[in-house]
Every structure is written in structure tokens, then in C-alpha cells.
Amino acid sequence: MTALDIAIARKGYPGRDGAPPRTVLRDLALSVEEGAFVCVLGPSGCGKTTLLNLIGGLDPDFEGQIHSAGHHGGARRVGYVFQEPVLLPWRTVGENLRLVMTPARIAAGIDLSLLDAMGLSDYRDAFPKSLSLGMSRRVALARAFVVEPHLLLMDEPFVSIDEGTAEGLRQLLLRTWRATSTTVLFVTHDSREAVELAQRIVVLAGNPARIVLDRKIELSAAQRADPREIDAVRRQILSTNKDHS
Amino acid sequence: MGHHGRDLASARRTAIFALSIALFVALWQILASAVDDRVLPGPGAVLRVLWLDTLSGELPYHLGVTLARVAVSFALAMIVGSSIGLAMGRSGRIDRFFDAWLILFLNIPALVTIILCYVWFGLNEAAAVSAVAINKIPNVAVTMREGARALDPAYAKLARVYRLGRWQVLRHVVLPQLAPFFAASARSGLALVWKIVLVVELLGRGNGVGFQLNLFFQLFDVPSILAYTVAFVAIVQVIELGLFGPWERHANRWRA
Numbered sequence: 001m002t003a004l005d006i007a008i009a010r011k012g013y014p015g016r017d018g019a020p021p022r023t024v025l026r027d028l029a030l031s032v033e034e035g036a037f038v039c040v041l042g043p044s045g046c047g048k049t050t051l052l053n054l055i056g057g058l059d060p061d062f063e064g065q066i067h068s069a070g071h072h073g074g075a076r077r078v079g080y081v082f083q084e085p086v087l088l089p090w091r092t093v094g095e096n097l098r099l100v101m102t103p104a105r106i107a108a109g110i111d112l113s114l115l116d117a118m119g120l121s122d123y124r125d126a127f128p129k130s131l132s133l134g135m136s137r138r139v140a141l142a143r144a145f146v147v148e149p150h151l152l153l154m155d156e157p158f159v160s161i162d163e164g165t166a167e168g169l170r171q172l173l174l175r176t177w178r179a180t181s182t183t184v185l186f187v188t189h190d191s192r193e194a195v196e197l198a199q200r201i202v203v204l205a206g207n208p209a210r211i212v213l214d215r216k217i218e219l220s221a222a223q224r225a226d227p228r229e230i231d232a233v234r235r236q237i238l239s240t241n242k243d244h245s
Numbered sequence: 246m247g248h249h250g251r252d253l254a255s256a257r258r259t260a261i262f263a264l265s266i267a268l269f270v271a272l273w274q275i276l277a278s279a280v281d282d283r284v285l286p287g288p289g290a291v292l293r294v295l296w297l298d299t300l301s302g303e304l305p306y307h308l309g310v311t312l313a314r315v316a317v318s319f320a321l322a323m324i325v326g327s328s329i330g331l332a333m334g335r336s337g338r339i340d341r342f343f344d345a346w347l348i349l350f351l352n353i354p355a356l357v358t359i360i361l362c363y364v365w366f367g368l369n370e371a372a373a374v375s376a377v378a379i380n381k382i383p384n385v386a387v388t389m390r391e392g393a394r395a396l397d398p399a400y401a402k403l404a405r406v407y408r409l410g411r412w413q414v415l416r417h418v419v420l421p422q423l424a425p426f427f428a429a430s431a432r433s434g435l436a437l438v439w440k441i442v443l444v445v446e447l448l449g450r451g452n453g454v455g456f457q458l459n460l461f462f463q464l465f466d467v468p469s470i471l472a473y474t475v476a477f478v479a480i481v482q483v484i485e486l487g488l489f490g491p492w493e494r495h496a497n498r499w500r501a
Contacts, residue, residue, distance in 0.1 A: 056406055080406040086399045090421040090499045099417055100407040127499040147407065 003034035003151060003183040004055070008064035010208075011050060024050050025062075026208040037177060037184045039194035041237070042204035048187040051204075052153050055185065056080055068151060079144030079182070081157040085136040087128040093139050094124035097146050111146060117179075118142045118172060134165035138172065145176055152177075154186045158193065170197060191234045196224050201237060213240050286468040295472040308476060311442055311453040314370075318377035319438045323431060325378065326385025331423075333386065334393020350383040355441050359448055368449045377441045384437065385430045392426030424496045432489055439481055 008028040015021040024047040032038050042048050053059040055066055056078055087096050098106050115121045118138050128136055137157060144152055154173075158166040174197065177184055188194050194201050195217060203213035215237065223229040270288050277287035298304035333340040333347075359376040366372035396419065404414045446455025454473050461469040 058402060058405055078406060080403075082399070082402070084399065086403050088400065088403075088417060088421070090496075091417060095417075099409065099413065127501075129499060129501070143407075 001034045002031055003036070003068060004030070004032040004185070005067040006030040006032075006055065006064075008051075008054065008062060008066070010064070011047075011054060011062040012208075023208040025054075026210055028064075028204075028210055030202060030211065030214075032183060032185065034183055035181050037186065037197060037199045039198035039201045040185060040187045040204060041191055041194045041201055042187075042189060042209065044189050046204050046207070047209040048189075048204060049155055052080075052155050052185070052187055055151075056153050077147050077149045077151075079147050079149030079152040081140050081144045081152070081154040083156050083159060085128070085133075085140040087136055087139055087143075089128050092125050092127055093120065093131075096128070096139065097143055100143055100147050102147075105146070105148075114142060114145060114176075117176065133161055134169065137161065137165075137169055141169065141173060141176070145180065145182075148180070149182055152182045152184045154184065156188050157186075159190075166193075173197070191237060192230055195219075195230045195233045195237070203237065203240075213237065215240075283465070283467060286471065290468050291471045291475060294468045295476060298469070298472060299476075304473065304476060307452055307454050307457050307473075308480065311439075311446065311455065311477070312480065314374055314377070314442050314446070314453065315435075315439045318374045318381070318442065319431075319434060321374065321378040322381035322385055322434060322438065323427075326382040326430070327389045327427070329382065330386035330389025330391075331393045334390040334396075340390070347383055347386060350379070351387070355380045355444065359441075359445050363449045370450075373442075373445045373450055376445055377438055380441050381434055381438055385434060388426050388430040388433075389423070392423045395426075396422050421496075428489065428493050428496065432485070435481065435484065435489075439477070 006029060008025050010023060010027075011025040012021060012023040028051070040048055040051065050059070054062055055068075087093075088099070091099065094110065097110055101110070110124075112121065115124070118141065120135075120138060120142055123131065123135065123139070128139065131139065140157065144154075158169050161169075170193065186194075186197060198217050200214070200216050202211055203215075204210070205212045217233060219229060219233065274287050277285045282290070295304070329343075329347075333343060358379050362372045362376035362379070366375070400418050400422070403409075404418050409418070442453070443455035443458065446453035447459045450456055454477055457473055458470055461467075461473075
């Protein structure tokens with residue numbers, strides 16, 4: 001079943017302060033299977049965040065259509081993980097999570113097994129300022145999962161942290177994703193990260209951006225843990241990509 | 246720094262405060278004994294008047310009337326000023342249009358507003374309270390406009406993605422961001438409002454601390470003037486320490 005059907009004819013921004021109007025995305029079609037983990041790979045500033053904003057319903061101003069399945073009686077639930085954790089600093093970790101939950105879920109209480117799995121049980125009453133950056137990102141990840149999203153959008157969520165912490169967060173993300181039926185759209189400019197995580201990689205390039213490569217990644221968990229395997233796939237993708245850009 | 250260190254620091258602050266007050270009273274006493282008693286009575290004489298007027302009920306009555314006026318005009322100024330400031334901070338068009346008005350009102354002397362309010366609306370309570378509020382509204386608006394401009398768009402995006410309700414956004418996202426600005430304008434607001442209330446009372450009311458001060462001025466009763474002043478300053482300090490202080494500490498607990 002298709003979780004997400006995107007057909008964007010054009011997305012542009014009007015000229016402002018002397019800058020000319022510019023088209024960011026053109027003729028971009030993408031269809032995502034339910035439960036899939038798709039990485040959108042592309043250079044910084046190519047329009048990846050713009051695409052996520054359209055899918056997340058943050059920006060209705062575009063030509064085209066975006067359909068998503070999973071309207072199980074009511075609004076589709078979307079989880080979103082931003083580049084920065086964006087936790088409300090004046091609310092505790094627990095309050096930050098409860099804020100995005102539905103009243104029914106709040107009544108049932110926060111899913112403690114999720115908190116446990118994410119190593120957050122001891123931090124429920126902590127304010128975000130007291131957390132390390134890696135821990136804050138973990139809370140942001142937990143917040144995206146407590147809404148039990150049909151669709152999880154991630155916008156380079158593991159940038160600007162050290163590689164060890166990022167690796168831990170990637171493993172945590174994969175574990176949590178496997179335990180749920182969530183469809184994930186993960187945006188990154190890091191091809192290594194994309195190969196390690198994704199079942200399918202979609203490469204955006206050009207100006208305006210369009211899809212230049214759409215490839216399934218069929219690696220076992222053991223292969224994904226091996227840097228040489230990742231590097232091999234990564235080289236293939238980059239070389240194909242070069243022909244297009 | 247642990248609890249122990251904090252206790253020590255707080256004890257030191259209290260000691261310095263007490264010492265500073267004691268020095269002030271001592272200087273007052275020295276100065277008072279050097280000049281004529283009628284011009285500057287000593288702390289003892291003022292304290293005696295304070296005590297007698299409190300027993301007679303006169304001081305508490307006028308103090309109460311004045312505090313009620315302060316409370317009403319302060320609340321009015323905070324509500325109206327915040328609304329104007331937030332609207333201006335959120336909308337560039339409203340801001341550009343009303344900016345000139347704001348500057349105009351900021352620069353009208355308090356006395357002019359008071360006189361005009363009395364002339365236009367009569368010597369009544371509503372005119373008095375409005376005059377005070379109008380004086381304070383532009384200051385509140387300017388501060389709250391800064392607050393509205395400082396709202397972080399990242400949180401707005403968060404609220405939209407996770408479909409937070411209006412009330413949730415206001416309570417958990419917007420108000421906590423505005424709290425420091427609100428505290429700043431409330432604090433400076435209280436200081437300004439109670440001073441203007443005295444002028445309003447002096448010019449057109451038949452009771453309140455301002456009215457009494459005018460009376461004592463006519464009678465050349467300096468001890469009473471000082472007694473009322475001391476009582477009023479003390480009460481405002483209590484409000485500051487007992488109300489604003491704890492609220493601000495609570496609102497800022499996450500910053501630690």
C-alpha cells in the first residue's frame with residue numbers, strides 16, 4: 001500500500017528584497033510504500049527542507065498534489081524531527097512529550113517502554129537545558145514517536161553532533177522504526193548516513209531540484225554495520241549522481 | 246554551588262541590605278538633628294506619626310484607596326498595552342501605521358493626560374484611572390512589541406506540525422516566551438503607575454495618599470508627608486518582593 005504520493009509540478013518562492021523569484025522544485029514525483037524507510041539525499045540548499053515542509057503541510061503554496069494514506073478516522077498523524085531538537089525549554093521532558101499527544105493517549109500515560117528503550121526514563125522531570133545535545137535529540141526523536149505517526153519526517157536530525165553520538169542515534173532510530181509501522185522520510189546530505197539507514201534512496205539534484213536517482217538499498221543489518229560495504233554503495237550512488245548534475 | 250553556598254550568599258545579601266538601611270536611617274537622624282524639626286523631622290517623629298495615623302485608621306484608608314486605583318489602572322494598562330504591543334509586533338502593517346501614534350503618546354507629559362481626562366470626562370474615578378492607564382499603555386506596548394518580535398519561528402513550526410490547539414500554543418509556546426517581557430513591563434509599570442496615581446489624586450480626587458500629601462503640604466506637616474511616603478514605599482516593596490519576585494523565580498526555574 002502506498003503511504004505517500006507526491007506529484008509536485010512546481011514550487012517556487014517569490015522574489016523579495018531585490019532577489020529574483022526562484023523555482024526550487026519542478027516535476028517531482030515520488031511514491032512511498034507504507035512502512036518504508038526512504039532517504040532523500042541531496043546537497044545543502046537544494047530544496048530538501050522545502051519538500052518536507054510541503055509534505056508536512058507547513059506550506060500549502062505550491063503547484064501539484066500530495067496524497068497520504070492513513071486517514072484512519074481523523075487527521076493523519078505526522079511526526080517531525082527538525083535539524084535542531086526544538087524542545088520547549090520551559091517545559092520538562094515529560095511535558096514536552098505530553099504536549100504533542102492526543103488526550104486519549106495522555107490519559108493512558110506516556111508509553112514507558114518507549115522512554116525506556118530510548119534511555120529517557122530518568123529524564124522525565126528534567127528541563128531540556130540540563131540535557132546534552134545528544135540527549136535533547138533523543139527527546140526530539142521520542143516526541144516524534146509518541147504521536148504514533150503514520151508518517152515520520154526527519155530533516156537532517158543528526159547534524160552538528162559528534163559521529164559517535166550520531167551513530168548511536170541512528171541505531172536508536174532504526175530499532176524504534178522496526179518496532180513500529182511508521183513510514184519514514186529522512187532528509188540528509190550525508191550519503192554514508194543515507195546508505196546506512198535507508199531501504200531506498202532518492203537523490204535530489206539540480207536547480208530547480210528534481211529526482212535524478214531512485215534506488216533500492218538491499219543490505220543486511222550486518223552489511224550496514226560494515227563501513228566498506230556502505231562505502232561501496234555510496235560510491236555507486238555518487239557516480240550515477242555525477243552524470244546528472 | 247550547593248544549597249549551602251546559596252544560603253550563605255542569601256544571608257550575606259540580607260546582611261548588606263540591613264546595613265544599608267541602618268546607614269540611611271542614621272544619616273537621616275544626623276541631618277534631622279542639624280536642621281529645624283519642622284523642615285526635617287527625625288525617623289522617630291515620623292515613626293510616631295505613622296503609628297498614630299495607623300491606629301486612627303486614616304492612613305490605612307487612604308493607602309487602601311490609592312492601592313485600589315494603582316491595581317485597576319495597572320491591570321488596565323497591562324491588558325490594553327500588551328494587546329496593542331503584540332498586535333504591532335506580529336503585523337508589520339499595523340506596526341508601520343501605528344508607530345507614529347505610539348511615539349506621540351510616549352511623549353505626552355503625564356500631567357497633560359491627567360488634566361485633559363479630568364476636563365473631558367469630569368472629576369470622577371473613571372477619568373482618574375484612565376488617565377493613569379493612558380500614561381502607562383505606550384510603555385507596555387513598546388516592551389511587548391519587542392516580545393512579540395522575539396517569538397521564535399521554530400516553535401511556531403513545531404506547533405503547526407504537531408497540530409497543537411490554540412490554547413495549548415498560547416499556554417505552552419507563546420506565553421512562556423513573552424514572560425520576561427511581561428515581567429519587565431510589569432515591574433517598571435508598577436513603579437510608574439503608583440507615582441502617577443498620586444498626581445491624579447492630588448489634582449482631582451478627595452481621598453487617597455496623593456490627596457493627603459496635598460493637604461499636609463498646605464498645613465506644612467512634614468512628619469505626615471514622610472510617614473505616608475514611608476508607608477507607601479514599604480507596601481510597594483512588599484508587592485515587588487512578595488509577588489513579582491516569587492513569580493519571576495517560578496517562571497525562570499527552567500533556566501538554571
